Amino acid sequence: MTAAKAFAGAWIEDRRGDWSAWNREIWDYGETAWREYRSAAWYVDRLEAAGFAVERASGGMPTAFAARRGTTGGPTIAAYAEYDGVPDNCQAADVRPGPRPGLSLRAGGHTDPHSALGIAALVGALAAAAAMEAKGLRGEVALFGEPAEKVRGSKPIHAARGYYDDLDAAISFHPFYMLPLCNTARWDTHCGAGYAWVYRFLCETPETWPAYAPQGNHRVDSPIPASHAAPRAPGANDAVIQMYIQGKAAKEHLLPSGLSWSINETILTAGQATADNLPALEAEIMYMARVPDVALAEHVVAGLDRIAEAAAQASHCRWERQWIAKSRPGLANHAMASLTYGNLAAVGAPVFDGEACELARAIQRTLGDAPQDSPFLPQISELLEPQAAETALRQMLSPQQTHFTSDDYTEYCWHCPTARFYVGRPALAPRPGGGAYPAWVMNALGGLAPCIDPMIEAAAKTIAFTILDLVERPETLRQATAEFVQRTGGGVGGEGWLAPLCDYPPPIDLRWPEYVTTARGTDWHIPARQR
Structure with a gap:
């Protein structure tokens, strides 16, 4: 020594x-x-x-x-x-x-x-x-x-x-x-590639959901678009549920059998609606794929993107994808x-x-x-x-x-x-x-x-x-x-080198849970996302 x-x-x-x-x-x-x-x-x-x-x-x-x-x-x-x-x-x-x-x-x-x-x-x-x-x-x-x-x-x-x-x-x-x-x-x-990302579903125009016409061909509109007498748009919670269920069902179609891999998901936030006739305006679900290589990770993302599009259309929402991580093998x-x-x-x-x-x-x-x-x-x-x-x-x-x-x-x-x-x-x-x-x-x-x-x-x-x-x-x-x-075939920049995949800003604006201190003391909290 x-x-x-x-x-x-x-x-x-x-x-x-x-x-x-x-x-x-x-x-x-x-x-x-x-x-x-x-x-x-x-x-x-x-x-x-x-x-x-x-x-x-x-x-x-x-x-x-x-x-x-x-x-x-x-x-x-x-x-x-x-x-x-x-x-x-x-x-x-x-x-x-x-x-x-x-x-x-x-x-x-x-x-x-x-x-x-x-x-x-x-x-x-x-x-x-x-x-x-x-x-x-x-x-x-x-x-x-x-x-x-x-x-x-x-x-x-x-x-x-x-x-x-x-x-x-x-x-x-x-x-x-x-x-x-x-x-x-x-x-x-x-270790292999690790991709993590969030799908955000936004129901921004719930009032444009098709109105219900209960009296034959005569349309009856409520004076309040979201009243109890009017149909309610499905909203963001419905989109997340569709995403969650369809994503689970599609795993066998996204990744080959015979390899050790995983796709896990967690619902980060659900809509903050406080009444039964108000649709959730925003909800988020995060996915993480742990796979052997980058090509397989990209394939998984492409497949789940299609499901996100379908879930959004079925739920009167639009969707966004926000990257959390793209790590190389x-x-x-x-x-x-x-x-x-x-x-x-x-x-x-x-x-x-x-x-x-x-x-x-x-x-x-x-x-x-x-x-x-x-x-x-x-x-x-x-x-x-x-x-x-x-x-x-x-x-x-x-x-x-x-x-x-x-x-x-x-x-x-x-x-x-x-x-x-x-x-x-x-x-x-x-x-x-x-x-x-x-x-x-x-x-x-x-x-x-x-x-x-x-x-x-x-x-x-x-x-x-x-x-x-x-x-x-x-x-x-x-x-x-x-x-x-x-x-790497020549070091950094060589023919076998894999460049960083990160093409996104730090995802620090999401509703990550944290500790907060109030008059009640220190507690665990899920905050609102700052836009």
Whole structure:
């Protein structure tokens, strides 16, 4: 281990109490996509205090940032923090189900958890930057604040606006979320394309809906166009319902069988009509397609566009499509994967023992299960070579499928050599007799320091050590860069390179749910969209 890496490792260990508290603070904020105001401000304050130059609201996104620290004359190595949670997951850091104090279960919470993802990246970047300064190493550490990952939000925008253009390498970390991707690095099969968009239905002229003529050929008009005696236009709610149902029915016609893919939808807003004879004037439904490649994503959008047109015509509406995300599929880099996994192996898989096990057993008792001597899933403390993980992953997939699942770290892959690695997060061992654990269990484990801290430490050290290797070992970076150039057919702009797909502004004007403070206190709220 080099002196710089030893310095960074000690730096992380000495500040365990600090970063453990940091994770809990972000976890307790529980802010969701595009509304992570307190979380982003917290990160910016910490980075500026540590000597980073920070651009706030980078890319036109109020809760994004771009931070740099270091010297010229060396490489620029990037990592990133995510900090968005998910609505309807407001779990307390407790061994029993229940929301955080003063809130309902409908509020936001961290499921993956992005709170720990972001803190691990922050701590790794801070440690690497401190080590570089202490040991006189030339180079720059970049840390990006990436909001709204749950809807693939910021990275396509950052990429399209040039924020990744001068990076020499990037490191992407995510807590384990599925086997075999645990304590390993992605090898060949990276995440696929992710498209997200909103259909907006607008019933702007309900009074032009054909009038009813009850007396033969004599038309009887009500003096009030929307009175109880007149027919009511179907309106936007009807359009969304038609869209939802027809979209469900058409999935088998939009995507081929034999591939692992998904199209999911959520109704963002329904019309605000307050009387039975008033049609809903506006309603929105969001779709996300997680597919292997861009061509398939475009095919899905075209098919759903046709359904939107039909739903609008049937419901006396017009429709609009607003883009949320267009993320590219990932690009492998074996040199980066090998380097990153080597550092993870040197650090060691996280160990969950002592108080963490006691908390896990308490959760098992809450669920009415017998507490286990070894309450955690064994794989979260076991290393897995990237090639072995690749072999196991391919057994789940069709031979012709090149990508699997979706995450927008893939945007970095097309601008510099990028590694994607996973570290085991606290997950309980299988229940006696089978059956799934309720969702609150893993959410709660992400807020309990003895359970989540081992993952944060392992990930932070891996990030810091990999940054330092890329700075101290130019031949390793040259190897990764050569592979990047080869895979893209010449590097950025090469014949095999895929340019950013983002051709839309940040979708910050939608009715994303958020916290509001009134005379009643802080509560969860779905606001009106500002036009």
